[in-house]
Amino acid sequence: MNYLPNIIFAIILIAGIGYFSRNVNKLWRNIKLGQDKDVSDNKSQRWKNMAMIALGQSKMVKRPISGFFHVVVYVGFIIINIEVLEIIIDGLFSGVLYEGHRIGMSFLPEAVYGFLIGSFEILAVGVLIAVIIFWLRRNVIKLKRFLSAEMKGWPKSDANIILYFEVVLMCLFLIMNATDATFQSYNSGNVISQFIAPLFSGLSESSLHLVERSAWWLHIIGILVFLNYLYFSKHLHILLAFPNTYYGKLTPQGQFKNNAAVTKEVMLMMDPDADPFAAPAETETEEAPAKFGASDVQDLSWVNLLNAYTCTECGRCTSECPANQTGKKLSPRKIMMDTRDRLEEVGKNIDANNGTFVDDGKQLLNDYITKEELWACTTCNACVEACPVSIDPLNIIMEMRRYLVMEESAAPMELNNMMTNIENNGAPWPYNQMDRLNWKNE
Template sequence: MSILPNILFAVILSIGIGYFARNVKKLIRNIKLGQNIDRSDNSKERWKNMAMIALGQSKMIKRPIAGFLHIVVYLGFIIINIEVLEIIIDGLFGTHRIFRFLGGFYDFLIGSFEILAFLVLIAVLVFWARRNIIKIQRFWKPEMKGFPKNDANYILYFEMVLMSLFLIMNAADFHLQHVSGGFGHYHQAGSFPISQHIATLFDGMSNNLVMLIERAAWWLHITGILIFLNYLYFSKHLHILLAFPNTYFANLNPLGAFPNNETVTKEVKLMMDPNADPFAAPENPEAIPAKFGASDVQDLNWVQLLNAYTCTECGRCTSSCPANQTGKKLSPRKIMMDTRDRLEEVGKNIDANGGKFVDDGKTLLNNYITPEELWACTTCNACVEECPVSISPLSIIMEMRQFLVMEQSAAPTELNSMMTNIENNAAPWQYNQMDRLNWANEQ
């Protein structure tokens, strides 16, 4: 038997995995451009979150129809990959259905794979109809144009083709397994509850032609999987891999608890200390940040950058955002997409300049996200609550707001007036603090 097919398979496999590893390395490099943040606390709770949200899909089922269909596709993706292991071994060593020695358990596995593949096909068709025929509103927001819109359909087409090739491959295999007197290495193995019905299409064909169809489907199926694997980096489907670390490193604090700025906290405590010297030099000047808040992706922390790459672009955050519902420009999904796009732009800049970032005259703020979007946010945390993979668009919004206020004094007039009143009158209203309780005398 010629070993050329095995060599060709090894080459294709090496190229596919090698390119994927290269993209993973670039992904990690880009995420590490963010500021350091410690998310090593409460590991037990973090593992629980990952198990419930990423693995158990607990937040998906809040919308039952889409949630159930997504679980079907998710299970199909996870479980059918066991079959991919067999294909890889067969491709490298020239065997055929190497796991058939498992007997009845193998029959159960192949039968389960087929049923899942069929259910995935149905789910994908429903998803396609929801997106392109029913046109659910959250899939047609302004940010979902061009590649983001097409990307969702590309993924659905990919999944349709891969599942169809899997069933065609099995149907041809089933037909050849039942040739009278046997045919080549196609020994009876596996249970084919779905593809056995497709196999009737091969009745009357020559066995050699059916074998050609089986081999073509086999090669196209595994090659398509490798192509899909490498497409993930450029696609919203990257959440398949990143949902696990993203849910593990998610913020465990109550949603309404905003982190204090340590420098500002120390400054306030100093002002309140009657024994402190207001003109004394800071005890540790190096601890004072070079910039308050964030104007570009390098100012955000690495978890926020991980969030950006994990975004599924499902739009649940935007559809629940009260600002967006009332016609404001703010879309939490767009915040995450813009952060990811800018991070990719910075990464390409680094690649083009020998590993160093060269100022390109752009920033995440203004070039991608406008102050109008940021100030439309009500900080209600609806977007954070809705996200199926624990992403926090609000944390990025608040960082950029802090930059506008503390670095550029660019808050809206109403907010500036309120802060001035708090500073001068210890209240947000414009009257002397000695008069604050006058209303009580009117009762």
């Protein structure tokens, strides 16, 4: 029975990691529903982008105040959780392979261990300060980009839940250190907890130990709960920012990919020597796509779907969007959130039907994203430039526009007139080619 705590810890750890693995498999399954896309080019630049943007937070700090506090939370939360390794080792092997707890105190020099834990405590306070500021920005100051229509309900609650999570975890970490009599007598590393310890000075030794053990257990359970909550939260970007920045767009911002089949037809039309009725040579035969553009998530590329899951809902894209600034309904953030919500709906459909998608009569176009939103986009790439994790909402917009034009002939009247003029007159204006220079005679 002396090993009962170790057994309980192992069960909790296996359950937490097992459920997380299940969600990771589901996440990967959903992303793979997208169309194939080759992103194997220029690997050195991709690694550089991942190091600079995801790890170095280079785009986040373009807004210095929020960027600075985000870096504090990011660095603090990640580094502090290095101590989780010590907790896991203690939970599994303390009392089995060695007595006591805090294996780091036994195997690391006092100066090294003290520096590590002291740094963790300072960062924990930094995280608490930053989280409080973030909470005030959202709930008291109420910044405009957090008040958009798509941020009502669950998205708002989700953002606050994460903040509460971080506050609780940091407080448990500090309380654990402050009530650990062995650590407090260590005289090294307790740079913050030494000021918290007097709050518990009236407790008996057994009560103090109970508080320390409770904080210890709640801290590791909280970490596992937080890990599994990520799948249901916008904070999934903590994990996905790295692959997303690696697979991010490398081509110039204004460059769009043309459809090869359509390009060939246009080139044929523009070649005065080509015979439009001649059968193409075998080497020139290229199968036309089954569908032009995208009307649902399965029509988008897997990179688009990875983008959707990586969205941080920070709203920087929407706040920079000129269409949104002039009162149009377009919100690049909503485009990404709608894509993710539809993808989740498709994934649940597959789960409910033994691995097969059954038509539910819905699609991303119209049921989630309206034509009005799509045609409001100016294709200026402001949203792409603003995103701190290399998400490309514009690509989704353009693929859905391609579907509207080429599959449904549902372009706005102005665009249809322009395309008709190009076809008939070789220019977007409604004038015959022979009459184009008449203006100079006036």
